[in-house]
Amino acid sequence: MNYESSGMYALTDETGTSRRRWLILGGVAAIIVVLILAFVLMRPAAGPAAGAASGSSDAHLPTVSVASPGRNAVDRMVSATGSLAARVDMPVGVAGEGGRVTAVLVQPGQWVAAGQVLATVDRSVQVQTASSLAASIAVAKSDAALAQSELNRAQALVGRGFISKADLEKLVATRDAANARVKVAQATLAETQARNARLDIRAPAAGLVLTRSVEPGQIISSGSGTLFRMAKGGEMELRAEVAESDIKGITVGARAEVTPVGGGQSFPGQVWQLPPVIDPQTRRGVVRIAIPYNAALRPGGFASASIYGGANTSPLLPNSAIQTDATGNFVYIVGKDDKVERRPIKTGEVTDRGVAIVEGLNGDERVVLAAGAFLAPGQKIKPVPGKL
Structure with a gap:
């Protein structure tokens, strides 16, 4: 079982x-x-032998956008950095004999007119001196009037034989001396008044007060140095350091864009002075770029500048068309039999329209616009027109 x-x-x-x-x-x-x-x-379906083989081969080729860049006008651009400053920096100090400051009437950042009083100096002694000189003028005028009166009486009597001509000539000389003393007293008073007027610290021209280094009660004199610093008209400038090789392409009046450090806002400017000398150590020169006043522009600050000038004609390509490796920049162009070829290039200015190609292209080549990183020299492609 x-x-x-x-x-x-x-x-x-x-x-x-x-x-x-x-x-x-x-x-x-x-x-x-x-x-x-x-x-x-x-x-694939069978068809005519030659046509079928060709169609099948083309169907497997990569489709790539290509275009001929031609030649376009490109502004030459030079990059530089430097410091912001007043275009005309006006140091204001003591013009007269000085004294004790009684009042300071302005603050940094304030706009002032030409001749406006910035600070006043005590003038109590000078006022008394001017009053004394004014009184001396009155005395001199009285003496001159008396001398003229005596001369008039003598001239009335000389015809009657009571006054000799010699006495008359003495009276004329006395009258002239009295008038001269009046003029001397008037000139002395005017000089004193001018000196008194110079006791006030005044703006030499209309502009913006940048700094102040004086306070009420301070004793100042001609050796006190700069009491105020002003920017004439509020105009600013960038003193940009530019390489010697780049200066030759810049002209007075060239357009510029200035960007202060730490800010994304740019300000339009214009080159108003080229460097008369080149620093023998750095091989650089200072290009001065005038900038209209703006509160964001502060003298002493650091800024960068893009200076445009000297337009050239060059091919322009988008960034996607430019490849880079250890040997440098290059592009792929479509050559004979629709095969890609590597072409070394040298790039120039970067604009909103693209990158300027200064060497390597004539502009009539068919350039691969994109997907260059996936191609290899000698590879056959199917080119289609692209848009730059």
């Missing part, structure tokens, strides 16, 4: 193993049939 049961179990296991083997073989066969059908369906 036991032997018969063992034989039955062995037969059942053998039958199950055989069934699994056939299922696996059937699955493999089904996969092979599917692959064969897919291969047959994906094969």
